[in-house]
Amino acid sequence: MIQEMVMEACKADGWTIRPEKDSTIIVVPLGPDRHQEVSVSASTENDESIIRFFTIIGPVKDLEGNRPLAALSLNFGLISCSFAVHGDDLVLVRTQLAAHIDAQEARSTIWRLAETGDRYEKHLYGTDLH
Numbered sequence: 001m002i003q004e005m006v007m008e009a010c011k012a013d014g015w016t017i018r019p020e021k022d023s024t025i026i027v028v029p030l031g032p033d034r035h036q037e038v039s040v041s042a043s044t045e046n047d048e049s050i051i052r053f054f055t056i057i058g059p060v061k062d063l064e065g066n067r068p069l070a071a072l073s074l075n076f077g078l079i080s081c082s083f084a085v086h087g088d089d090l091v092l093v094r095t096q097l098a099a100h101i102d103a104q105e106a107r108s109t110i111w112r113l114a115e116t117g118d119r120y121e122k123h124l125y126g127t128d129l130h
Helices: 004-010 067-075 103-125
Strands: 018-020 025-027 035-045 048-060 082-086 089-096
Touching: 004 018, 004 025, 004 035, 004 048, 004 103, 025 103, 035 103, 048 082, 048 103, 067 103, 089 103
Parallel strands: none
Antiparallel strands: 018 025, 025 035, 035 048, 048 089, 082 089
């Protein structure tokens, strides 16, 4: 179900879809020299099916000085996602109830995460690895 919705969400824009063991990775081009990967996975929490979207910004270990605090301060202004730490990485994440999402909402979420994630990756790390 989730895989089909993600495929439908991505086909109009021709985004590359890469199935992984527990998730699906979508590669969103953001211009001639930049891209961003967004991971989509499903799980159940408190008897609710949820979909988690996230994009890696960069390694937490590379955040020096006041950058960790700056990232947390930026959270307040983010409308539809938030910074979090996943494993060793700083990510932008959005979690939604599966019952409240369709392909168009998934596409919009993937696009916003990709665009926002790329902007912060460039700003905080100066790279385009994710």
